[in-house]
Amino acid sequence: MRPFIYTRANSPSFAVQTFPSGSAGPDVESPGQYLAGGTNLIDLMKIDVLRPQHVIDINALASSPLGIISTNAQELRLGALVHMADAADHPEINRAVPVIAQSLRLAASQQLRNMASLGGNVLQRTRCPYYRDVSYSQCNKRRPGSGCAALDGFNRMHAVLGTSDQCIATYPGDFAQALIALDAQVELQGANGTRAISVGALHRRPGDRPDLETTLAPGEMITAFVIKPAPWMRRSLYLKIRDRGSYEFALASAAVAMDLEDGRVREARIALGGVATVPWRAQAAEALLRDQLFSEANAQAAADAAFAGARTREHNAFKVELGKRTLKRALTEVAAMEA
């Protein structure tokens, strides 16, 4: 196998100090990678897509605040090393923020959810087959400047929102959509200390640098996600439409939350999955619903607005109509919830 250095970190500061300097980011010669659940990294190393020189195992940090879920009146705090399954099954999360629990429960399989961490989950790499198979010479994400085979290849699963002429790879996850719908913050630790940013600012659209997937600084590590209570959290859900009943990525999904009073929408939050290159907040759609009586017509108008900028390719044109129907259904169902 390709040799690499393996280090087990026993503190976050040790981990970030150990992270090798030099260019970072997701490109194939990335000098370092943090290892948490390993459900994505190990796969990508075995198929030669990721070739880190140094793997820093941070699982021992699960006994620190990184491994803890805490809830109180001020915030819901999810440590980055909390397993997806533990957050999905957490009674208070299920009661207070169903969209979080559902987005996790509808992802992957129970076995993977038992292994995978929340921090790793939001950084999950795309399932674009041309990215994941190094025998394809064209992939701007994997080999900057080499081209994009998906543009004229088989692109049924690819994105229609947030694409560029360089990359149309879909962001595959579910949980991040719930986070951005709720304006969650992500806490980061790096060599120069800690900071917090909005989860919505974590992912980068491909633009002309599809190899740069996030705004993380080299070696910067996710330590926690923080959600402030808001009146729309109880009335929230995640709707995921896919080709089979379980264990499959979304063709289209919607994380929605709504503050509804006497049929009037005080606030609506919408994020879309399966259709975009990054976790996709649909603010124009939210604005159309806000301060209006909820109606089928308004839901339709919001869905149309959410996909106004969609750009389709040969095999994925259906995602516009499917995405609209998914969002409209999600809004209708969330409005009907008892909350």
Add this chain to the structure above:
Amino acid sequence: MSAAAPQPLANMGAPEPRMDGRAKVTGEARYPSDMPVSNPAFAFLVTSAIAKGRINAIDQMRARAVPGVLDIFTHENTGDLKEIKFASGGAGASTSIQQLGPEVFHDGQIIAMVVADTFEAAREAAYALKVDYAEAPAAPSFDSPGVETEDVTQLHDSAKDIPSVGDVEAALAGADVVVDAQYGTPTQHHNPIELFTTTCVWNGDRLTVHEPSQFMYGLKNNVARKLDVGPEQVRTISHFVGGAFGSKAQLTPRTGLVAFAARKLHRPVKLVATRDQGFTIATYRAETRHRIRLGARRDGKLVGYEHEGFEITSRPDKYFVAGVEDAARLYAYGAVKTKVNIVHADRNTPGFMRSPPVVPYIYAIETAMDELAAKLGMDPVEFRRVNDTTTDPISGKPYSSRSLMQCYDQAAAAFRWMARDPHPGSMRDGDWLIGWGCATAVYPTHFGSATARVRLLANGDVRVQTAAHDLGTGAYTVIGQMAAERLGVPFSAVKTELGDSELPPASVAGGSNTTASCCSAVMKACHAIRAKLFHAAATANEGPLAGQQISGLTLRDGKVAAEGAEEPLAETFKRLGVGAIEEYAESAPPGAPADAIASLYAGKPTLSGGAHGKKLMYAFGAEFVEVRVHKDTCEIRVPRAVGAFAGGRIMNTRTAHSQLMGGMIWGISSALHEATEIDPVRARYVNDNLADYLVPVNADVQAVDVILVPEVDPDVNPAGVKGLGELGNVGTAAAVSNAVYHATGRRIRQLPIRLEKLL
């Protein structure tokens, strides 16, 4: 008795648990790549990254520098391997592309193999090989510029008999109602969970090959030819097979290469190919297209049926399945005209995949039947009843047995079909549209040449040996059950040995013939043992059976028995003065050539049945499916399916149930999930892994009920068995498709039915 182990009805054997079940679930079962060999080297394949072109050069410098690398095999140092062609036994003739280069014929062609001290080193070196190609434009499929179409009847004399009778044009012109429609099915890959593996060990000039196989003697003889050694020098072993579905029936290029490397390196070599490599180093189910014209009178009587099929194959090979042979026998059609074409594309060669001819062709005709029933305003079950037949619409030959309508009636009753509102879109549950559909399952009953050796000890212990294959189907168990029954001993006293070319040969595990063929050979060997025992008991000077008519004797409960008299087996063995009786028997189908068994030893099976004998021999079933389609987002779910099947003698209701249920689930998969996607520009398989190649997960499979319909058919073979392995997955896709039509009013004529087709 649980649902998984149904109470045997008439002509059905007990639901004995699988003989190998415990070994498999405890991990004790050794699959071929688990077999311990001394100091193995590990191989990793390198496959082509282009679908068509030429290898200019392979730069091995970095790869050879990886520590532990022993050798790298390419077309430049494997010229000693023979190019062989081999007839494939079933439909058509097939070769596989066997050269490593420099010409590249398809995506994922094996172009090199690295052998190293460890798997990891071999893999790293394989990734480090730099291949310089001259790439040429490739034609992936139908409609691609550059594909070539051939009518199979023009290929060679032995091309399939393409059925035709009467004047279809006139018949359709006179029909009251006609359906004229085109259907399509996608590429599918078998994806057995056990990967394609080969381990080769040389001991002097003798080679042992551990490889999962559906044909021990075929593998043995073809490996020998590939390496230009005598077949007696080659032994093939495959005690367990972790799924095959046709993908492990033929010699493929890797085996000769691994054997060649092991010989050169004087060391055992083990190869476990990766999942994605399995998509291109073995075979697959070709995509097909169909045009059907089907006409009936107003009263529902069919008058004419025209079916033209198109099947993808590779550039060099003329592989086809031509399921019109079976589709044309399904109903009293009146006039029939069929035609089959192959379309050569830049692809690897397709091959057998569970129920090869009937899966695509029966999907097409059974969907057309539903379309015509809808046009006629007839119930689809009644439409089939009106057109049921007991004779071949082509030749007039009778069916040996045909229980199609019994299957329909039992399955319809269990499904509560009578509650169906026939109008599309009429049945609903909240936001979900409900649809009910049905279709016919059919599979030709094959009977093949086979041999077996059976040994009975005086203490009643039995050993059965035949080089047959248990692909997870229950072959160990049902073959053992036949010996237990014929020798009158408990099933627990029988040990079955399979999967080794040192054992007497059995036919290829294809065409669902194993149970019929092997049980018939075992029966024959058991009858020879019985004859010796009966003779000894009846001609003895004394004893309880002395002087009995031999025809009145039987074996039961470890005794030789007659009406009112019996003696323990041990007594009879004493009379014979032996401790064991061992009999070897050969069984060949009627009409087989005189050298059929000699050919079997040489790796060539003889199969009869289907449309080819004096009577038509087919197994039938009827499948009913409920689908639910969301009114807005159009996800398709299958909450329940019911199938009723008649297969002559059922050896074991548990293994039969399991085969049929698994088949129906695969049918649901064919309808809704499975398709190998091919890049339209690069002619390369895109979703070549089990995450992206969708098969149903537990959440997709809810109630699946299997009904075994009693049937007796003494004509098919001595055992009276019709193979069931490839019956359950036939017709299911049409039943699902017909149910989707009933739910939505939308007729989708291309599989799989993905939700975007319903938006």
